[in-house]
Amino acid sequence: MKPSLIVAAIALACTFIAPAAQAQKIDVASTFPKDMLFLGDALKQFAKNVNEVTDSKVQFEIHGAGDLVPPLEVLTAVSSGAVPAGYDWVGYWGGSIPVTNLIGALPFGPPPEVLAEWMWEGGGKEIVQKAYDKYNLQFLPCASVPPEPAGWFRKEINSPEDLKGLRMRIGGLAGHALNKAGATTQMIPGGEVFVSLDRGRIDAAEFSLPSIDESIQLQKAAQFYYFPGWHQPSSILSVMINKKTWDGFSKLQQNQIMAACRSTMLWTLTNGVQSQMDAVQRLEAQGTQVRRLPDSVLDVLRKATDDVVQEEAGKDAVFKEAYDSLQAHMQRAKRWQELQQLN
Incomplete structure (x- = not known):
């Protein structure tokens, strides 16, 4: 071929080279401040994982609480398609999606690793998705929270009587249980708790x-810091994606996003505990009194929790299916742990 023809052929071929595909950028409305320790970090880790596994073809752009919509309106915004994706503590939506009360915080429930295993390998994710389908949402359980303290109290709790009339910021099943024990509970967005x-x-x-x-x-608003975290031995943080947005991803991209989500779950399971003891020691040095709730109080709360769970299971079929499945999974895990006990 003549040199002039070779040049012409190359030039012609170049005109047919497709431009590089633009990245799909997905806005995520978080219910937490963007830079909040651990809770915000988990969403950043998820976005990083997605970016890496998709070779930057899918990018989740994080917006902190209130930047796009008020924190407690994220579910509605994503469901309607006003925002393509959201990030949350799933328990915020217990009033609309009852099963999120169960996976958000089951009082006296499983430890984080058991809840995560049930969610990813025990059928939990598939059961919960049934409830999210009604809201036009894809549910991604991407983060696990370690057991939390029972909370901050302005007065000592020495007996079940001290719960009566107590005004407490707490939600979900634990809030219902405390109400049965005589307290008055309410859910307040994180940014308003201190005030x-x-x-x-x-x-x-x-x-x-x-x-x-x-x-x-x-620690500047209350003196007494009580343990154990009876109300939330484990918890799920999720990314929820509008179904139209989700269906717009290729099957490969959906699998990549799920893999990034599961990887983030592992990241949270291995990054939550040691720094908490450092924080407890700092709080004690500042004068915080770390206490344990009396067994008599825990007994009352356990009984109230059992009543609440049975009531909720009687009202919602998905909640009951999830609870029965989780209980069976917990029993098997307990048996395994007993068999492996060394002392």
């Missing part, structure tokens, strides 16, 4: 892990 507790609008509050509680200065 509400500090000004005496409430008598007690649970929010999150010690390092996070410390970062929003709850």
Whole structure:
């Protein structure tokens, strides 16, 4: 071929080279401040994982609480398609999706690793998705939260009588259980917890892990820090994606996003505990009194929880299916742990 023809052929071929595909950028409305310790970090880790596994073809752009919509309106915004994706503590939606109360915080429930195993390998994710289908959402269980403290209290809790009349920031099944024990509970967005507790609008509050509680200065609003976290031995944070947006991904991309989500779950399972003891020690040095709830109080709360769970299971079929499945999974895990006990 003549040199002139070779040049012409190359030039012609170049005109048919497709331009590089633009990245799909997905806005994510978070229910937490963008830079919040652990809770915000988990979403950043998910976005990083997705970016890497898709070779930057899918990019999740994070917007902190209130940047796009108010935190407690994220579900509605994503469901309607006003925002393509959201990030949450699933328990925020218990009033609309009852099963999220179960996976958000089951009082006296499983440890994080058992809940995560049930979610990913025990059928939990598929059961929960049934409830999300009604809201036009794809459910991705991407993060696990370690057991939390029982909360901050402006007064001591020495007996079940001290729960009566207690005004506490707490939600989900634990909130219902406390109501049965005589308390008055309410859900307050994270950004308002300190002010509400500090000004005496409430008598007690649970929010999150010690390092996070410390970062929003709850130690300056209440003196007594109670354990154990009976209300939330484990919890799920999720990414939810509008179904139209989800269906717009290729099957490969959907699998990649799910893999990134599961990888983030592992990241949270291996990054939550040691820094909490550091935070507890710092809080004690500042004068916080770390206490344990009396067994008599825990007994009352356990009984109230059993009643609440049975009531919820009687009202919602997906909640009952998930609860029965999780209980069976927990029993098998317990048996395995007993067989492996060394002492």
